[in-house]
Amino acid sequence: MGVSAASILNHLLQAKNLKPQPRSTATNTTKAAITTILSHVNAGHICKAASVLFAFPAPFPYSLYAHLFQHCTSPRAVVGVRKAESHLLTFSPTPPIFLLNRAIEAYGRCDSLRDARELFDEMPQPDGGSWNALINAYSQRGFSDEVFKLFLKMNRCGVYPNQITLAGVLGSCAVASDIVLAKQAHGIVVKFGFCRNVILGSSLVNVYGKCGIMVDARRMFQEIPSPNAVTWNIILRRYLDAGDAREAIVLFSRMFLVKVRPLHFTFSAALVACASISRLEEGMQIHGVVVKLGLHEDNVVSSSLINMYMKCGKLEDGHEVFDQIGSKDLVSWTSIVNGYAMCGKTWEARKIFDEMPERNVISWNAMLAGYARFCDLHEALDFIYLMLGKIKDVDHVTLSLMLNVSAGLSDHEMGKQIHGYIYRHGFHSNLSAGNALLDMYGKCGNLNSATVWFNQMSNRRDWVSWNALLASYDNHQLSEQALTKFLEMQWETKPTKYTFGTLLAACANSFSLYFGKQIHGFIIRHGFEMDIIIRTALVHMYSRCRCLEYAIEVLKGAISRDVVIWNTMILGCCHNHRGKEALELFQLMEAEGINPDQVTFQGILLACVEEGFVDVGTDCFRSMSNEYYVLPRLEHYDCMIELYSRHGYMDELENFLKTMPIEPTLSMLRRAFEASQKNRYSRLGEWITHKLNEFEH
Secondary structure, rough: OOOOEEEEEHHHHOOOOOOOHHHHHHHHHHHHHHHHHHHHOOOHHHHHHHHHHHHHOOOOOOHHHHHHHHHHOOOOHHHHHHHHHHHHHHHOOOOOOOHHHHHHHHHHHOOOHHHHHHHHHHOOOOOHHHHHHHHHHHHHHHOHHHHHHHHHHHOOOOOOOOOHHHHHHHHHHHHHHHHHHHHHHHHHHHHHHOOHHHHHHHHHHHHHHHHHHHHHHHHHHOOOOOOOHHHHHHHHHHHOOOOOOOHHHHHHHHHHHHOOOOOOOHHHHHHHHHHHHHHHHHHHHHHHHHHHOOOOOOOHHHHHHHHHHHHHHHOOHHHHHHHHHHHHHHHHHHHHHHHHEEEEEEEEHHHHHHHHOOOHHHHHHHHHHHOOOOOOOHHHHHHHHHHHHHHOOOHHHHHHHHOOOOOOHOOOOHHHHHHHHHHHOOOOHHHHHHHHHHHHHHHOOOOOOOOHHHHHHHHHOOOHHHHHHHHHHHHOOOHHHHHHHHHHHHHOOOOOOHHHHHHHHEEEEEOOOHHHHHHHHHHHOOHHHHHHHHHHHHHHHHHOOOOOHHHHHHOOOOOOOHHHHHHHHHHHHHOOOOOOHHHHHHHHHHHHOOOOOOOHHHHHHHHHHOOHHHHHHHHHHHHHHHHOOOOHHHHHHHHHHHHHHHHHHHHHHHHHHOOOOOHHHHHHHHHHHHHHHHOOOOOHHHHHHHHHHHHHH
């Protein structure tokens, strides 16, 4: 065993020339020293207090050592703990065990686990409190494996665990998501009759929730006789983490029925739940309670309010909350920037970002995420260069966003440079950065690098990694290889609806009806939910593979249909030259109360082009903005020019070209020119020739 720092100090202290003093003088000197030490401790000067204690040539009351140990709470105070321990052992070779336990706890709080372990190992007979102190020291620092080893050793030594021990063990089980050991600890809780203990009950709720077993977490919550605010906060957070925001909101409401006042963290979690599922009404009700209880000045709660309003589309309300905050902190500023950025209001977000009195990497990431999400890729690239010039360190979120930008720009070289940075700075083990890197290689068309990196990720892969690899095969129209990889995927992780969406897209792009049917059969055989996302992917695949009847059957089987699946079906009909069916589907879509969008009208106009329904197409184009308040885009103007050109409606074509609110593109003019020559409509041909000359000059 190595010599500890405390042992060295102890040796130095013993080597001092300590001269005895008269009793009365010593008493007065001791009192003066105690007063000095306590004043330093109360002022937060732990190291000064320990130095005075360490230099004193006589013992102090045990309560003073305990007081000093209790106030050592940061890594900077570890020297103070060592000096206090050395002085204690010098003048009291066999101090009370409780005092050594306080020293172990102090070492743990000071993040010096080595000193804590050495002191524990030097104790001749550690008691239950000693084991608890050491177990909690490791637990609070996230060393779950060491906690489990100590717990097993403690049992082998015949020391029975108490509530504190089990709370520390369960906390480590939650960190490590170790459900096997958690159940063993749960058994011990039952065996020793601690079932009604609210702290252990809360720990069990937490560990089952962290392990994703919400049924058991809820059962444990209901077995606690009187759950306190902390317990309610834990169960609500675990439901939120599990993706069940609705139940989190329900639980928050029930807290008031049982007269338990939520913690401000609970208010924040409830607002996050409202934001995640756009429950504006409930969020506004919580806002009212926040104001009533005077929590609107709390920066954590106010930031959550801003986030809730922003994600529910109420930007002005979110900004009003921000303006009402008396002392805006970094979190508040970042929340308002993130709110505007993630709503697509990147110009407004950037204006606020530039006004921020201080920024951290999270603030920069929030702004960059807005650019990346809404494909302002060149703005994002400029922002990245600005960011790298202003801050020294980036995190895995920054790197993931940078990789998203390079993927969007198909900038393979930039992606490779980021890959090098990831390796040099130790981010290669981070899953989100690894998945972003995999996605970048796939979107940049480098299937070989994507495959190599995927293999290097090894046991760190998750379903996102597999989906990214499958998408790479899709981009290369390798549906058969994608299906082979899908079979391998099932040995490692469970597929999701996004997996099936990617596979079906690969089949659609390569017209692989056989493999598409196999995927469809797999979904049915294994009982996956046929939600709107999977049904839309199936409709797209069958339509592209010239199997329109199957696509229609999938559409009919949907309990609820949104505009996306209707658009997919309408465009599928156009792809199969079945324009009349597309128009009939449009009528059925309207009958269901689904409002058409730009894509719908593009499909209808393409159907009119296919069937030669010029009048219907003209009426449809006019109704877009007049009746449906959908502004025509370039593709709609292109369809109308194709409609008039293909079917020889030259007067309508001329009038349409000359009254367009936007300038016709080169391809539009060439198509119209060919139609004017074919139909010998020289007046329009001359006008188009003049326009074409303008393009050349």
